[in-house]
Amino acid sequence: MSEPAIAADGETAIGDAVISMRGARATLGSRPVLRGVDLTVRRGEVVALLGANGSGKSTAVRSVIGQIPLTEGEIELFGTGLRRFRQWSRVGYVPQRTTAASGVPATVREVVSSGRLSRTRLGLLSRADRAAVDRAIALVGLADRAKDSVGALSGGQHQRVLIARALASEPKLLIMDEPMAGVDLASQEILAATLRDQVAAGTTVLLVLHELGAIEPLIDRAVVLRDGCVVHDGPPPKAVGQHALPGHDHVHPHAADEPLRTGLLT
Ligand SMILES: Nc1ncnc2c1ncn2[C@@H]1O[C@H](COP(=O)(O)OP(=O)(O)O)[C@@H](O)[C@H]1O
Numbered sequence: 001m002s003e004p005a006i007a008a009d010g011e012t013a014i015g016d017a018v019i020s021m022r023g024a025r026a027t028l029g030s031r032p033v034l035r036g037v038d039l040t041v042r043r044g045e046v047v048a049l050l051g052a053n054g055s056g057k058s059t060a061v062r063s064v065i066g067q068i069p070l071t072e073g074e075i076e077l078f079g080t081g082l083r084r085f086r087q088w089s090r091v092g093y094v095p096q097r098t099t100a101a102s103g104v105p106a107t108v109r110e111v112v113s114s115g116r117l118s119r120t121r122l123g124l125l126s127r128a129d130r131a132a133v134d135r136a137i138a139l140v141g142l143a144d145r146a147k148d149s150v151g152a153l154s155g156g157q158h159q160r161v162l163i164a165r166a167l168a169s170e171p172k173l174l175i176m177d178e179p180m181a182g183v184d185l186a187s188q189e190i191l192a193a194t195l196r197d198q199v200a201a202g203t204t205v206l207l208v209l210h211e212l213g214a215i216e217p218l219i220d221r222a223v224v225l226r227d228g229c230v231v232h233d234g235p236p237p238k239a240v241g242q243h244a245l246p247g248h249d250h251v252h253p254h255a256a257d258e259p260l261r262t263g264l265l266t
């Protein structure tokens with residue numbers, strides 16, 4: 001399934017893959033967390049990475065951005081091996097939220113500006129950089145909060161700040177780890193709309209999700225992890241309700257005539 005397409009001239013169209021992860025193995029502590037993961041995301045695709053808690057989703061995306069070393073396998077970004085990849089301004093990354101608390105109080109604009117640093121020289125923001133920062137803040141509906149401390153924001157607004165930070169560099173590839181988790185409904189709708197705009201503009205997206213929810217219509221393909229292995233790569237599974245929630249790690253049989261797509265996350 002992750003075989004590269006063969007172009008008409010017989011050449012392998014490997015350039016089309018924005019993310020190419022092959023045979024990825026990673027160990028955290030002494031625990032094998034990725035056990036041979038293949039994950040390809042092609043230009044313009046929106047791919048959801050699904051799976052129960054602890055299945056290795058965050059580890060997979062963190063290894064894509066070089067935060068976790070692989071013990072085996074390889075990763076390419078935009079056709080370049082990760083070790084040689086330097087064009088980080090093309091990649092926007094929103095980490096999974098751990099705690100809402102952030103040590104140093106910073107304003108919304110300061111945090112979002114930090115996402116633009118990879119584009120600047122010596123960390124100085126040009127007029128164009130500042131305009132991109134303002135655009136990103138407006139995109140997530142926080143223009144009126146730009147000068148506020150992020151500490152004063154709700155969880156959902158805080159998440160929007162992190163997404164604006166990722167968008168500030170106008171990335172070609174956007175990677176978000178559970179962007180909807182712990183986010184109020186109003187913020188979820190704004191995030192979905194923001195994502196829709198990005199997708200319409202041709203941004204390639206890899207989303208770690210617990211449930212598809214409002215984002216489902218945008219998803220081209222879903223990759224499901226279970227215990228560090230890919231157990232599905234294809235159309236988004238339909239039944240992503242209770243089964244996707246933590247603690248539903250059990251395997252149970254399905255009747256043969258049941259749609260293949262149900263229960264993929266159980
Ligand atoms: N720093 C760490 N040290 C040891 N084990 C870890 C560490 N971080 C995560 N793990 C374990 O790795 C597994 C996969 O974690 P993770 O990639 O965060 O899963 P997911 O994002 O799918 O919930 C889990 O079992 C988790 O307990």
Ligand SMILES: [Mg+2]
Pocket residue numbers: 057058059096177
């Ligand atoms: Mg995670």
